[in-house]
Amino acid sequence: MAITATESHTTVTRPFGPASALSCRECGERYEIGPRFACEQCFGPLEVAYDFSGVSIDAIKSGPPSIWRYASLLPVPADVASRPNMAPGFTPLVRADRLAAELGLRSLHVKDDSANPTHSFKDRVVAMAVEAARAFGFHTLSCSSTGNLAGAVGAAAARAGLRSCVFIPAGLEEGKVVMAAVYGGRVVAIDGSYDDVNRFCSELIGDPAGEDWGFVNVNLRPFYAEGSKTLAYEIVEQLGWRLPEQIIIPIASGSQLTKIDKGFRELIELGLVEDTPYTVFGAQATGCSPVAKAWEAGHDVVQPVKPDTIAKSLAIGNPADGPYVLDVARRSGGCVSHVSDEEIVDSISLLARTEGIFAETAGGVTTGVLRRLLAEGKLDPNKETVVLNTGDGLKTLNAATAGVSATIAPSLEAFRDAGLAH
Amino acid sequence: MSGVNVRVPTILRTYTSGESEVTASGATLREVLTDLETNYPGISARILDDSGKIRRFVNVYVGDEDVRFASGVETATPAGSRVSVVPAVAGG
Numbered sequence: 470m471a472i473t474a475t476e477s478h479t480t481v482t483r484p485f486g487p488a489s490a491l492s493c494r495e496c497g498e499r500y501e502i503g504p505r506f507a508c509e510q511c512f513g514p515l516e517v518a519y520d521f522s523g524v525s526i527d528a529i530k531s532g533p534p535s536i537w538r539y540a541s542l543l544p545v546p547a548d549v550a551s552r553p554n555m556a557p558g559f560t561p562l563v564r565a566d567r568l569a570a571e572l573g574l575r576s577l578h579v580k581d582d583s584a585n586p587t588h589s590f591k592d593r594v595v596a597m598a599v600e601a602a603r604a605f606g607f608h609t610l611s612c613s614s615t616g617n618l619a620g621a622v623g624a625a626a627a628r629a630g631l632r633s634c635v636f637i638p639a640g641l642e643e644g645k646v647v648m649a650a651v652y653g654g655r656v657v658a659i660d661g662s663y664d665d666v667n668r669f670c671s672e673l674i675g676d677p678a679g680e681d682w683g684f685v686n687v688n689l690r691p692f693y694a695e696g697s698k699t700l701a702y703e704i705v706e707q708l709g710w711r712l713p714e715q716i717i718i719p720i721a722s723g724s725q726l727t728k729i730d731k732g733f734r735e736l737i738e739l740g741l742v743e744d745t746p747y748t749v750f751g752a753q754a755t756g757c758s759p760v761a762k763a764w765e766a767g768h769d770v771v772q773p774v775k776p777d778t779i780a781k782s783l784a785i786g787n788p789a790d791g792p793y794v795l796d797v798a799r800r801s802g803g804c805v806s807h808v809s810d811e812e813i814v815d816s817i818s819l820l821a822r823t824e825g826i827f828a829e830t831a832g833g834v835t836t837g838v839l840r841r842l843l844a845e846g847k848l849d850p851n852k853e854t855v856v857l858n859t860g861d862g863l864k865t866l867n868a869a870t871a872g873v874s875a876t877i878a879p880s881l882e883a884f885r886d887a888g889l890a891h
Numbered sequence: 892m893s894g895v896n897v898r899v900p901t902i903l904r905t906y907t908s909g910e911s912e913v914t915a916s917g918a919t920l921r922e923v924l925t926d927l928e929t930n931y932p933g934i935s936a937r938i939l940d941d942s943g944k945i946r947r948f949v950n951v952y953v954g955d956e957d958v959r960f961a962s963g964v965e966t967a968t969p970a971g972s973r974v975s976v977v978p979a980v981a982g983g
Contacts, residue, residue: 507978789979
């Protein structure tokens with residue numbers, strides 16, 4: 470903690486704001502705040518613990534229209550908004566009446582995170598990691614990524630004046646590769662799956678070659694993951710400080726789902742929102758559905774799989790937070806479901822056609838699971854429902870099936886002859 | 892018996908006096924871990940739970956293969972192979 474004397478008073482700068490420690494989700498062991506991510510006793514994931522103070526709805530409402538309005542609930546300094554950053558968040562909560570009518574739902578909203586600066590929810594989590602990297606003095610920002618995270622890291626590092634080097638599995642969608650590379654950092658393709666990339670990055674941080682590198686989803690993971698809580702805060706605020714009754718969240722590693730749940734519970738514990746029941750549903754692609762398979766089998770552990778799906782941003786075969794996803798779904802009365810690649814493509818079209826939202830494949834997964842859960846009677850059509858779209862369809866154009874309606878000569882006769890007038 | 896190279900993650904290096912790679916012997920992962928325990932007492936209990944299974948937030952690889960896709964702790968560890976112990980990673 471740095472203490473700075475000023476003319477009239479002493480200002481205490483806390484680089485991690487209200488964060489007080491890192492705590493193991495498995496055994497509860499606590500650690501001083503540092504660039505660590507796994508418990509030394511049991512390998513369980515560490516997460517940020519807080520000593521909240523000065524949190525109020527009025528203070529939040531007076532904040533900037535970005536995730537930084539919730540700085541008092543995050544592991545960041547109070548002056549975070551004044552530093553060079555991407556200012557992500559406060560994305561639209563779209564009232565999806567036409568999609569609701571088509572599916573037979575009473576009330577539906579789409580939380581559209583394609584509106585973030587690099588067009589995916591990853592800008593939220595990376596913003597947290599940048600602040601941690603600054604506090605720890607890392608000179609290079611890095612990650613293992615299926616694409617969206619790589620773009621978010623490249624952009625945020627450029628804005629913050631950090632070097633970046635991101636690692637992706639070879640063969641990603643071209644749009645994601647370009648978006649990762651355009652910001653000037655290094656993009657390294659690994660000849661293997663995302664899980665292979667993860668293993669490589671985990672080994673790199675333990676090697677002198679990776680010294681002083683901040684991997685946003687490895688050694689900065691506890692801080693990074695907290696960014697997903699802002700989705701919970703925003704949905705509650707945009708609903709008028711109410712919890713949604715049902716929410717559908719995509720599962721890659723499972724971290725986003727568990728942190729949204731953490732965000733809801735924090736607001737309840739702080740008395741900022743009424744403690745009303747909410748049900749959490751997890752969504753996966755059938756070609757990479759280890760958590761859904763564990764759910765269907767009634768297991769508490771998740772058996773890894775080798776992914777084979779067009780939903781590459783969700784293609785994590787060994788989801789670290791999978792067991793916690795099962796816990797949240799079970800506790801809230803939800804479930805974990807999955808949809809085929811064909812249903813994903815069809816659902817991308819459905820969302821675009823009814824609401825003007827062009828989702829990437831992960832958005833096709835959540836919309837597809839919404840439709841499937843309704844058909845199976847597992848989701849209540851009379852309850853207010855929120856479905857997440859975590860990224861922009863422009864990044865996964867190959868999954869879209871749309872094209873020109875007709876090719877005609879530039880004449881009115883040709884237009885009429887083609888039957889396009891009505 | 893020829894040695895197996897074991898890559899040790901940062902949080903287990905207190906057991907190996909800071910060494911990031913050590914050698915062990917054994918025809919299976921279980922035998923390798925038993926041999927490791929002999930030379931670095933306490934390390935095995937960090938990787939395996941009380942029932943002898945690999946802890947759920949630990950990934951163990953023999954070569955490039957996650958042992959969960961092979962035979963778990965009974966996975967063969969041929970002479971000269973490399974064993975990596977890696978904490979589970981989230982996000983992406």
